[in-house]
Amino acid sequence: MPEPFVAYLRVYEPLSAFESPMRERLAAAVExxxxxxxxxxxxxxxxxxxxxxxxxxxxxxxxxxEEDPGDVLVLDPQDVPTAPAAMVGPAPLVCPLDLRGRSAAALVGFLGAAEVPLRSAVLSVPADKAKVRANAVVSELAGSAVHVLSSTWTVPLPWFVLVDPAERTELTDGERRRVCWRTPMADARRRVARAHAIGKQSIGEEGPTRILRETGRWLERFHPHSAVELDYGGLVQLMSDSDLEADTSAEDVHAIVDAMESDDAEEVGERYEALRDFWAEFAARERNN
Incomplete structure (x- = not known):
């Protein structure tokens, strides 16, 4: 079975940043x-x-x-490129998969968007009962935040604002590969705040600017010495070597922000067209599925 065609934006917090009993539970998962x-x-x-x-x-x-394994991902602070002013750690940096909370949030969204026949075919319980249960789980997250955001078939372009385009990493494990960026929380917050301010001035509060605002608020809920990772996840299965070589998405998004700041509409248009052309194939696959 192929890996799900999902990209991820993850936060890895220092284990010491968690309060008991969550810290002990995560430590046990790491062990x-x-x-x-x-x-x-x-x-x-x-x-x-x-x-x-x-x-x-x-x-x-x-x-x-027994169905809640408490799975975590672990990241070594040494694998996060940092400048002198951006501290990450101490180790270990952990990212709980938060499957229960994320599934509940996704279910709430599904119930609000899906047509009645689709809801009836998918759900094992009546829709109103499913909504109550899912909302109850989401409400449990009121004092915290899920550590993983995910996107099927494509990467939300505002996510690229958070990372340094030059620090893209391609990792391999046999025939499998990953494409990801890692950055200190302080740098991610600084970049998203700047892009949001420029976007608000240039195009208003909707669209990409709204995503930047929501992403910035999400980042503020974590420890300042955390790390942020943008991972193409299963999307790399859809990408050929030539696709990866041609992929300048992070560079293009940062160039768009700079061009918006300098009121260079021509540069914005050219870069956006390049992004649209690159991701069009993947958008078509989503429609076909």
Missing amino acids: RGAVDPFDAGNREQDVWLRTQITAPPRLLPGDAA
């Missing part, structure tokens, strides 16, 4: 063994599928205690 980043998408898919093949099916991962 058991962190999830291999190459397997993260398949792991999430596997956990969710297991909730659906039980009798009766579970609505969300973790509805039964």
Whole structure:
């Protein structure tokens, strides 16, 4: 089974930043063994599928205690490029997969957007009951935030604002590969704040500017010495070597922000057209599926 065609924006916090009992629970998960980043998408898919093949099916991962494995990803601070003013750590940096909370939030969105026949075909319980249960789980997150945002089939272009285009990393594990960027939280917050201010001045508060505002608020909920990772995840399965060589998405997004600041509409248009052309193939795959 192919890895899900999902890209991720993750936050890795110092383990010491978590309060008890969560800190002890995460420490135990680290001791058991962190999830291999190459397997993260398949792991999430596997956990969710297991909730659906039980009798009766579970609505969300973790509805039964034994189905909540508390999986985490671990990152070494040395693998995060830093400038002198941007501290990351101490180790270990951990990113809980937060599957229960993320699944509940996704379910709330699905219930609000899907047509009645689709809801009826997918859900194992009545839609109103599913909504109540999902909202209850989401409300449990009021004092915290999920550490992972995900996007199917494509990468939201505002995400590229957070990272340094020059620090793209391609990692391999046999025939598998990952494409990701890592950056200190302080740098990510600074970049998103600047881009939001420029976007608000140039195009108003909607569209990409709204995404930047929401992303900035999300980042503020984590420890200032955390690390942020943008990972193409399973999308690399859709990309050929020539696609990856031609991919200048991060450079183009940063150039658009600079051009908006200098009122260079021609540069904005050219860069946006390049982005649209590159990601059009992946958007078409989403429509076909």
